Amino acid sequence: MDFRFSPEQQAFQNEVRDFILTEVPQELRWCERTAFTDALWPAVLETRKKLAQKGWATMHWPVEYGGQGASHIAQTLLVEELAYWGMPQAITVDDGPNLIGPTIIRFGSDHLRKTLLPSIASGETYWCQGYTEPGSGSDLAAVRTTAVQDGNHYVINGQKDFISGAARADWIHILARTNPEAPRHRNLSYFVVDMRSPGITLSPLDEAQGRSGMLNEVFFDNLRVPAENLVGERNEGWQVAMSTLNLERSGIENVGHARSFLKDIVTYARETVHDGESLLNIDRVSSKMAEMAVKIEACRLAAYRVAWLRDKGLNPDYESSMSKLLSSEMWQQFTDAVMQVLGHYGPLESDSRYAPLKGRIEEAYIGSIFETIYEGTSEIQRNVIAQRGLGLPRR
Ligand SMILES: Cc1cc2nc3c(=O)[nH]c(=O)nc-3n(C[C@H](O)[C@H](O)[C@H](O)COP(=O)(O)OP(=O)(O)OC[C@H]3O[C@@H](n4cnc5c(N)ncnc54)[C@H](O)[C@@H]3O)c2cc1C
Structure with a gap:
């Protein structure tokens, strides 16, 4: 090692x-x-x-x-x-190179590889992911969107909810039910869909960060998708989706953010004088920094372990969940700790002349809220770790 x-x-x-x-x-x-x-x-x-x-x-x-x-x-x-x-x-x-590209390489037909991979590799297409539906966020298999074959096409009807970046996306990857009679996990198929197809409409959701256009409801109304856009076998979309979603859980981006913030906040605390003393001389502040440095390092190791497992040809499973859980919760604790250190200046937005670190912490603090929700909530990650990592019974 x-x-x-x-x-x-x-x-x-x-x-x-x-x-x-x-x-x-x-x-x-x-x-x-x-x-x-x-x-x-x-x-x-x-x-x-x-x-x-x-x-x-x-x-x-x-x-x-x-x-x-x-x-x-x-x-x-x-x-x-x-x-x-x-x-x-x-x-x-980016979903294209990191999630959908590897999925198409593994499960897609030659046609999909030829037509879709080049534009992903050149950065020309932007992809979003459509899994959440009203009433099925954590319970991903409870899909109600249907796809009915009609000759060389599937006709898709349904709704996906809380889809990040949908308004900018060229393509979306989704699950739809193709066999209403079959049991869960064996009734789903995985499709790639051109977002400009007739039959798709979007409705933006205003989110806490004020990023209008970022989150959308996506409606499919008699959307006709070529049958060749099926990824993997019909009714075997669950395995394909699990493989895709496993690729997104390491949370290394939170580690990168936190390392950068820690460096800046240490500088800020050194230069900021409170009651005649540098903030860094206050025990509570320096011990918070030390505690966060430990957590960041633990998350970094967990994330690189996921990469290492992939390099060894092993399929990280509960290890990815551990990494995602650690890094998302670390990022929330970290932004909260920094907010406390900055005191009343912390919540100031970037356009305020008094905002420390150009208001970055206010944005990060609000943004961190979502980290334990998307890509599987913390509760779901704990379930995965308990069941697949520890072999405990399903709850
Ligand atoms: C900012 C943001 C961006 C998003 N982007 C996307 C996107 O691009 N594409 C997409 O498909 N989705 C996206 N989502 C949706 C996200 O994936 C879901 O919100 C998430 O999976 C949780 O689903 P839910 O909101 O339906 O909550 P629910 O599943 O209704 O869960 C509600 C609560 O119950 C808990 N819970 C549920 N089931 C269990 C269980 N079995 N055991 C223990 N606890 C449980 C959950 O942890 C949660 O705390 C996004 C969400 C947000 C907030």
Whole structure:
């Protein structure tokens, strides 16, 4: 066992850092709330394309599909570094290269590989994921959206809820019921759907962060999808979806964010004088920082263990849930701790002249609330760890 990155990995990390500092517009740093707006979206798209041109977005794909056959450790380093510099999720944890591309490589037909992978690899298409429905968020298999075959097409009717980035997405991946008679988990099929197809309408949901257009309800009304857009076998979509969702749980982006914030907050505390004393001299403040440093390190190790398992050809299962659980809860505790350290300045928004760290903490604090909800709630991750990790009975 070796806990150090290799010289090549360290060199890659430096290369990514240089790229961000020289090639990525400064306005994209810490812009999660505004990344989908008309003002910033063109710069987000441009940066995604630049990452693709470097071959980094899909570096972990096999060479035959346009990747570099790079290790998952290297790909995790990339995401951590992008997150460290505050790149928005549409760049750091992009569904196309990270979720749907590997799913198509594993389960998709040659037709889907040929037609969809190149535009994912070049950063030209933006994907969203459509799993949650009214009444079926945690219980993912309780899908009510139906897909009925009609010749060379499936006709899809239903609704997906709380879909991030749907208003900007070119494509969506979804589960739909194709066999109402069959038991749960054997009645679902996995489809990829062009978001510009007739029969799709969106309705934005206003969320706490004020990112209008970010979250949407997506309605399918007699949507006709070519039968060739089925990924994997008909009625075997559950296995495909589980494989997709397993790919998203490591939470390394929270580690990148937290490492960056910790550095800045230590500087802030050193320079800020309270009752004639530097904030850092207050025991409660320095012990909070130390406690958070420990938690960040634990999360980092858990996330790289997930990457290591993938590199060994093993399928991380409850290990991904552990990593996701740790990092999402760490990020909430971390932003809360920083809020306490900043006192009444903490909640000030970025446009306030008094906001410390340019208001980044206020945005991060609100944003962290959602981390324990999406990609499977903390309760669901604990269930997975108890059942699949510890072999305890299902609850
Ligand atoms: C900001 C944001 C972005 C999102 N983006 C997307 C997206 O892009 N695509 C998408 O498909 N979905 C997305 N979602 C939806 C998200 O995945 C669901 O909200 C989540 O899976 C929980 O489902 P639910 O809201 O229906 O809660 P429910 O499933 O109704 O759960 C309610 C509560 O009960 C608990 N609970 C439920 N079942 C169990 C159980 N068996 N054991 C213990 N506790 C349980 C849950 O943990 C939760 O606390 C997003 C949500 C948010 C907030």
